[in-house]
Amino acid sequence: MDRAIVGISASPGIVHGPVHLLRWEVPDVPHHIIPDEEFDTEVARFRAAVERAKERLRAVRERAERHAGPEEAAIFEVQIAILEDHDLLSRVESYIHQNHGAEKAFDLVMLELRQHFGRSPVPMMRERVGDLTDVHIRVLSVLLGLPDHDPVDVPKGSNAILVTHDLTPSLTVQLDREAIAGIATDSGTRTSHVAILARSLGLPAVVGLRTATSRLRGDEYVVLDGSSGILVVNPSAAEIDAFRNRAVAEAETEAELIRAADLDAITTDGVRITIRANVDLPDEAEHAAHSGAEGVGLMRTEFLVVGRAAMPDEEEQFKAYRRVVEAFDGRPVVIRTFDVGGDKLPVGGFPQEPNPFLGWRAIRMCLDQPEMFKVQLRALMRAAQHGDVRIMLPLVVTLDEVREARRLMDEAAGELERRGVPFERAVPLGIMVETPAAVVGADAFVDDVAFFSIGTNDLVQYTLAVDRGNANLASRFTPLHPSVLRLVKRTLEVGAAHDLDVSVCGEMASQPLMAFALIGLGVRTLSVNPRSVPLVKRIVRGLSRSFAAEAAQAALAARTAEEAERQLKYRLLAAFGDAAFLRDTVR
Ligand code: PEP
Ligand code: MG
Numbered sequence: 334m335d336r337a338i339v340g341i342s343a344s345p346g347i348v349h350g351p352v353h354l355l356r357w358e359v360p361d362v363p364h365h366i367i368p369d370e371e372f373d374t375e376v377a378r379f380r381a382a383v384e385r386a387k388e389r390l391r392a393v394r395e396r397a398e399r400h401a402g403p404e405e406a407a408i409f410e411v412q413i414a415i416l417e418d419h420d421l422l423s424r425v426e427s428y429i430h431q432n433h434g435a436e437k438a439f440d441l442v443m444l445e446l447r448q449h450f451g452r453s454p455v456p457m458m459r460e461r462v463g464d465l466t467d468v469h470i471r472v473l474s475v476l477l478g479l480p481d482h483d484p485v486d487v488p489k490g491s492n493a494i495l496v497t498h499d500l501t502p503s504l505t506v507q508l509d510r511e512a513i514a515g516i517a518t519d520s521g522t523r524t525s526h527v528a529i530l531a532r533s534l535g536l537p538a539v540v541g542l543r544t545a546t547s548r549l550r551g552d553e554y555v556v557l558d559g560s561s562g563i564l565v566v567n568p569s570a571a572e573i574d575a576f577r578n579r580a581v582a583e584a585e586t587e588a589e590l591i592r593a594a595d596l597d598a599i600t601t602d603g604v605r606i607t608i609r610a611n612v613d614l615p616d617e618a619e620h621a622a623h624s625g626a627e628g629v630g631l632m633r634t635e636f637l638v639v640g641r642a643a644m645p646d647e648e649e650q651f652k653a654y655r656r657v658v659e660a661f662d663g664r665p666v667v668i669r670t671f672d673v674g675g676d677k678l679p680v681g682g683f684p685q686e687p688n689p690f691l692g693w694r695a696i697r698m699c700l701d702q703p704e705m706f707k708v709q710l711r712a713l714m715r716a717a718q719h720g721d722v723r724i725m726l727p728l729v730v731t732l733d734e735v736r737e738a739r740r741l742m743d744e745a746a747g748e749l750e751r752r753g754v755p756f757e758r759a760v761p762l763g764i765m766v767e768t769p770a771a772v773v774g775a776d777a778f779v780d781d782v783a784f785f786s787i788g789t790n791d792l793v794q795y796t797l798a799v800d801r802g803n804a805n806l807a808s809r810f811t812p813l814h815p816s817v818l819r820l821v822k823r824t825l826e827v828g829a830a831h832d833l834d835v836s837v838c839g840e841m842a843s844q845p846l847m848a849f850a851l852i853g854l855g856v857r858t859l860s861v862n863p864r865s866v867p868l869v870k871r872i873v874r875g876l877s878r879s880f881a882a883e884a885a886q887a888a889l890a891a892r893t894a895e896e897a898e899r900q901l902k903y904r905l906l907a908a909f910g911d912a913a914f915l916r917d918t919v920r
Contacts, residue, residue, distance in 0.1 A: 338542050341807055342562035342917065343521065343528035345864070346537030347580040348514040349573055350492035354551035358498060359466065360473050365434035376426050379435040382475040383416050389471065390416070393486075407643065408464065415461075415468050421446070436476045443469040487512035494557050494564075498546050500527045510534070515557040517564050519543050522810060524790040524840050525802035526675075530636065532862050533613035539564055541804035560917050586913045590867035594625030598873035600881070606852060606873045609665070609860040611838060615653040618660035621863040625870060628664035630786065630860020631725070631838035632657055634709070635673045644705060647712045654716035665721045667786065667838075667860075669765065670709055670738075671699055672727035690800065695728035700737050703744075710745035717757035725786060729764040729771055735781045738762070767791035767839075772820040775827040785828055786860070789839025793817055811894035812841045813850060818889050818897065825855045836860055845872050845915055846901050852876065853885025868914055875909055 367375055394409035415421065421442060428438030447465045450458050474480070487493050489511045497504075499520040505527055508516075513536070521527050521540030531538035537559030545564060549555075556565040556576045560583060565572060598606045609630030610621040615637070621629065637645050637653055645653070658666050674694020686692040699706040713724055726738055739762060749756045762781075766772055767788030775785065789812055794801040796817055799809045811817075821837070828835035836858035841847040843861040848869050851859065861869050884904040888897035909915055 336566040336568070338545050338548060338564045338566065340517070340539040340542035340545070340562050340564065341521070341523055341528075341804070342558075342560055343523055343540040344516075344531040344536055344538035345560040345583070345917075346515070346535075347556065347558045347560065347576050347583065348492070348494065348537050349554070349556040349568070349576065350494050350514050352549055352551055352553045352555055353487050353491070353493040353495050353513070354546065354549055355495055355497040355500075355504075356479075356546065357470060357504065359440075359469050360477055360479060362436045362440040362473065362477070364437060366432050367429070367434050369432070372430055375429050375435045375438075378476070379425060379429065379439065380422075382435070382439075382472055383422070385475045386468070386471045387413055387416050389475075404643075404645070404649075411461070412464050412468050412471075415464060416472070436473060439472055439476065440469075494555050496545050496549055496555075496564075505530045505534070508534075508536070510536070515539075515559060517542055517545055517555075517557055519546050520804050521802055522804060522807045524793075524810070529613060529633075529840075529862075532864065533617055533636075535864075541807050543804055582913070586916075587864075587867075590871055590914055591625075593871060594867035596625075596870065596874065598870040600852075600873055600876050600878045602877040602879060604878040605857070607836075607858040608866055608870050608873070609667075609836070609838075609858065610863045610866055611843075611860050612657055612863070615656050617863065618657040622660040622662070624863040624866040626664075626863060626866045628661055628721070629657060629666040629668075630836055630858065632666060632668040633672065634669060635671055638671065638673065644708070647708045647715075650709060650712035651715045654712055654722070655719050658716050658720035658722055661720065663720055665723060667723045667725050667763070667784075668713055668716075669725040669727050670696070670706070670713075674698055690794065696726050696734050696738065697728070700734060700741075703741055706738075707741055707745040707748065710742050711749055711754075711756070714742070714746060714749060714756040714758065714760055715754060717760045718755050722757070723761040723763060723783065725763045725765055725784075727765045727788070728767060728791065729778075730768050731770075732777050732781060735762070735764060735778060739781070763834075765791075765838075766824050766835075768795050769820065772824050775824055776831075779827065779831040779833060782833070784834040784836070785824055787821060787824055787835065787837045787839065787856075789817070789821070789837060789841040792820060792839065793841075796820060811898075812839075812847055813888060813897040813901070814894040815889060815891050815897055818850065818854065818885070821851065821856070822854050822889065829855075834858065843869065845869070846898070846905055848872055849876065849881055849905050850885050850888050850897075850901055852878070853881035853883070853888070855882075855885075871914060872909075880904070880908065 390409050390413050394406045398406035424442045425438045428441055429435060447462055451462050491512050492514045494515045494517060495513050496517045500518050516531055516536055516538040518540045519542050528540050537557055539557055539559055539562050553566050556568045598608050607627050609628045610624055610626035611631045612618055612621050612629050613633045613636050654668055672695045675690045716722055746758050761783035763784035764782050765788040766785045790801055793812045797814060799806045825835050837851050837856050838860035842859040843865040884901050887900040891897035891900055
């Protein structure tokens, strides 16, 4: 299969269909000097392009409103308003009068604006960079006569495979599930948020393909195998059949696991492991509640704001949280406060920062915007009236952050009290342990928090200094690196010494080999993506605590991630033989 492009498995499932190539990047603009007598025609050409782009935006807005609702559609309103900005239009025309072609004139103004907004100290201004970029691409595409690509523009029933360089979360939420069957991207890794979102949406996805957009022309037919991470270009009929058979086998294996999903996850020597679900979208709540999960170990809330022109208000947030809490009917629901930033870019983009993962994100951004943060805290305390809610703070590095968050919780409680709104004041507050600082200094937090949850996606990234979303570094993103395992172990020790619950909610927990290592290290609560709940429960039921502990010991003593993996793999194979549910794990 030399027509196979190999990437990273991001969301399981095998689908095939025509390629829909989406190049959502600012195109290169050739320099083109125009003579004075062409000023008028060039200005007219520019104005016509703006009108055409606005027409397209209105059509997209209407479609988004039908598919996703008025809040999601509002972002296009903002983009239309940008194209009506008098100052912007006259700056472009003034460049045209300096003999620049319309494309270059517009390109120059948009670059200036994006830079200016990106550097603004005012968050609202920085938030507009994504919209400016979208408008930049759209108008240039019209001026340069490039095809108008829109992910939402694929006709229903096309069963298309969307192939793109990098899919932003805001584009992902716009996808029409009745038109797009799978996603393939050049960039990204299993832990980048596009992959997380694809899993939540149940869309098969392969990321990290590196060259897919340059190798494909857009008129091909492909098989996308999200389980093994490959894209096969123009497959033969026999190849399609082979993939179809694999898809059937996969579905059978999954159905068998699902039949046992409600059984408890107890090891053969009687140790109970609690398996909870990660919920990324409120729409997933009901499905996750029936996955066999014993609660929610991580509800990510940032996808409430992704692709939106404005932050959701308290009422809307309260309804979203209550929906998840009610779906889980009294089982614990750990809701994480906004972890915005990094590659979770809301509100049409975000500040352009040189190092977004070391930047203004997560708890840092929330504490810097207390009024915005308190809206979320109030909604959470109100939702806590309806079940067992626990609040979790992301990316905590210092104790001050926890104390400041608690002070804001008190303020938020006071505000609800004055309004006479029912709420729960005593909501447990915990932290994500996802930086080496939080692990090494874990004992500093023990008197101030109710629990720890290890976010291995970020912990691996910050420990190994490997960008979690960079496809070129994917082979270096090794959660089984002994340094990472030691940090997990240390967190567990601090938790045990102070009687604090320690769970793991990063992607590691969803993967059989790594879940095996975590259980062996002593983790007793895992939070995994809903689809993996039956699988991880099945793994637990096939192991003894002592066997897993011995395997983890060997992995901890390894000198490299590869050696740790070998130590774990052969033991897992010994325990389960060639069980079909381990196919993508150990082979
Ligand atoms: C993590 O970092 O492991 C985690 C669970 O959070 P996120 O993937 O949303 O950063
Ligand atoms: Mg994280």
